[in-house]
Amino acid sequence: MHSIAYTVEDMQEQFSHLQALSRSQPINDWVTRLTQLENIEMMLSDNQANFAQAISEDFGHRSESETQFAELFPSFTGISHAKKYGKKWMKAHRAPISALYMPAHNEIQPQPLGVVGIMVPWNYPLFLAVGPLIDALTAGNRVMIKMSEAAPQFAQTFADAIARYFSSDMVCVVLGEVDIAVGFSELPFDHLLYTGSTAVGRKVMAAAAPNLTPVTLELGGKSPVIVLDDANLESVVNRVMMGKTLNAGQTCIAPDYVLIPRQYHVQFINLAKEWVEKHYPNIESNPDYSRIINGEQFKRVKGYLDALSSDEVHELTAVESSIETRLMPPVIVSEPAPDSEVMQNEIFAPILPLVHYESLDDAIQFVNARPRPLALYVFGDNHTGIEKVRNNTVSGGLCINEVIMHVAQHDLPFGGVGDSGTGAYHGKAGFERLSHMKPIFVQSKLNGLNMLLPPYGGLFKKAMALFLK
Structure with a gap:
């Protein structure tokens, strides 16, 4: 056949x-x-x-x-x-x-x-x-x-x-x-x-x-990153941008959005620009940078960006996206509205929203108010903060100070919730x-279960009295 x-x-x-x-x-x-x-x-x-x-x-x-x-x-x-x-x-x-x-x-x-x-x-x-x-x-x-x-x-x-x-x-x-x-x-x-x-x-x-x-x-869904206030921001940007640009963001466990203290917002964007220039120079001809799979997917995610104001969109390169080649350079979106498409739908592209939070409780509440994510990522050195995220959120998988790598651990189960x-x-x-x-169940030749057969007499009643206390 x-x-x-x-x-x-x-x-x-x-x-x-x-x-x-x-x-x-x-x-x-x-x-x-x-x-x-x-x-x-x-x-x-x-x-x-x-x-x-x-x-x-x-x-x-x-x-x-x-x-x-x-x-x-x-x-x-x-x-x-x-x-x-x-x-x-x-x-x-x-x-x-x-x-x-x-x-x-x-x-x-x-x-x-x-x-x-x-x-x-x-x-x-x-x-x-x-x-x-x-x-x-x-x-x-x-x-x-x-x-x-x-x-x-x-x-x-x-x-x-x-x-x-x-x-x-x-x-x-x-x-x-x-x-x-x-x-x-x-x-x-x-x-x-x-x-x-x-x-x-x-x-x-x-x-x-x-x-x-x-x-x-x-x-899939929207896998969040929670950045604690003591995190090493250069390390955060390095790992998050790696996860977001791998396969041009077309990864089910890619970091979908970042919950970050307000004071780190500008620094994160600047570090991200430096990271893209270092790792993907001449991005339009760089053989290491992948394309969006087809025109339909390209139009979908480009529509997410077109629906945002220019103040919200931070381009990380000077290269424009192209429907002809399906090149979509990495972009950061600043504080998008919760009901915007970029915050409602799984992005599946190199578009990274930054969402501010005031307290860690607020960040956890933000995650828990949405469908359970396939992955959750937390960055920081504060053990108490990490444990708080770990114990008060539910996700398919969790990485601490890393993204995506849990999928390659063959001793860990991989799945969603x-x-x-x-x-x-x-x-x-x-x-x-x-x-x-x-x-x-393998019964032994010598066993006492026959003593518990009817007619139920005194031995049975004593046994039940003992077991059913």
């Missing part, structure tokens, strides 16, 4: 084939799983340049170095982590048991779910396909992947590569437009993992609901998310 489905009928046929295999031939051995991980590793190693070129073609230009740093590097380290620990994760292991039931014992046995569906976004189409694929294959599943129609060059390149390195009995890539994506989300997967916008995430969950398909939704998503994966968390962690 062909490994790439182009029609709804092809897709449904391939799913049925994989589902039948998953029921008749479950992948319970480590050797098969390890082989699949090594296949991913070989595919990435052999196709690095092709993948980076295809992504760049989709973006109009995407820095090859960014593809290496933000997509290939975490993919390779994720594979290494799974190869190191996967055999241990898949073993049945003892679980605690109450003394009341001894000498019986409890076990937990991880089992493959069956067929996992992965819906990939366009912003990091390699890592956000490979990352979930690693977890799914380590857990012993068969996989169908729907690539984003907004990154067609990479989607085709990736699909062709998958077909060379994997049997279609193991991994299938699906290409197609929105109708294919809708049909994909309606398939009765054993688990469906979607990465993308909150609005589409709601539709994916609704489509999966009739099949009772469990879903992991990795969404509330509007920013449901469920988490990566590493062991991903293995368990895409496994059935089957509970097993």
Whole structure:
């Protein structure tokens, strides 16, 4: 059977084939799983340049170095982590048991779910396909992947590569437009993992609901930065601007806005200008600076800026944005109105609002009055202030004196909460998310439970009197 489905009928046929295999031939051995991980590793190693070129073609230009740093590097380290620990994760292991039931014992046995569906976004189409694929294959599943129609060059390149390195009995890539994506989300997967916008995430969950398909939704939202009044501002600007300009801001955990004490406002803007000049000189021709993915996205974010007054917009370079090349230089927005589009919507571009706060309580209240973010970043040295933010906010993930790097920690689960998503994966968390962690109770030949059978006599009543105090 062909490994790439182009029609709804092809897709449904391939799913049925994989589902039948998953029921008749479950992948319970480590050797098969390890082989699949090594296949991913070989595919990435052999196709690095092709993948980076295809992504760049989709973006109009995407820095090859960014593809290496933000997509290939975490993919390779994720594979290494799974190869190191996967055999241990898949073993049945003892679980605690109450003394009341001894000498019986409890076990937990991880089992493959069956067929996992992965819906990939366009912003990091390699890592956000490979990352979930690693977890799914380590857990012993068969996989169908729907690539984003907004990154067609990479989607085709990736699909062709998958077909060379994997049997279609193991991994299938699906290409197609929105109708294919809708049909994909309606398939009765054993688990469906979607990465993308909150609005589409709601539709994916609704489509999966009739099949009772469990879903992991990795969404987005507005990830805030809280700058404490003792923070080293040069360090803050260095890390925040790195996170905001990476992939031209098209990152689901990019710093979306900065809550900052008023006295640091002007200094932050000046330091940001110096930072951009240092790290992206001649930005219009700089190979390290990426473009906005397409004209539709460019017009959307340019509209956010056009709706603001000139006093609010602080350009960090002398270069103007260009719809023809989809170049959008970094911009800081000063104190935008809370109901402005730039403060209501996830920006997904190198536009950084600065919002003043008077007290740390005000900053925390500002964050908590809005939907739960996928990530939250706090900068400062004051332990009390950091702990206050840490304990009084809820976010998918938290970085202290850093941005974005938590996504590359394979020993940490990655996921959202509330509007920013449901469920988490990566590493062991991903293995368990895409496994059935089957509970097993093993009774001993010698046990006292027969004494608690009817007719309920005096011994039973004494036992209940003891246990129900």
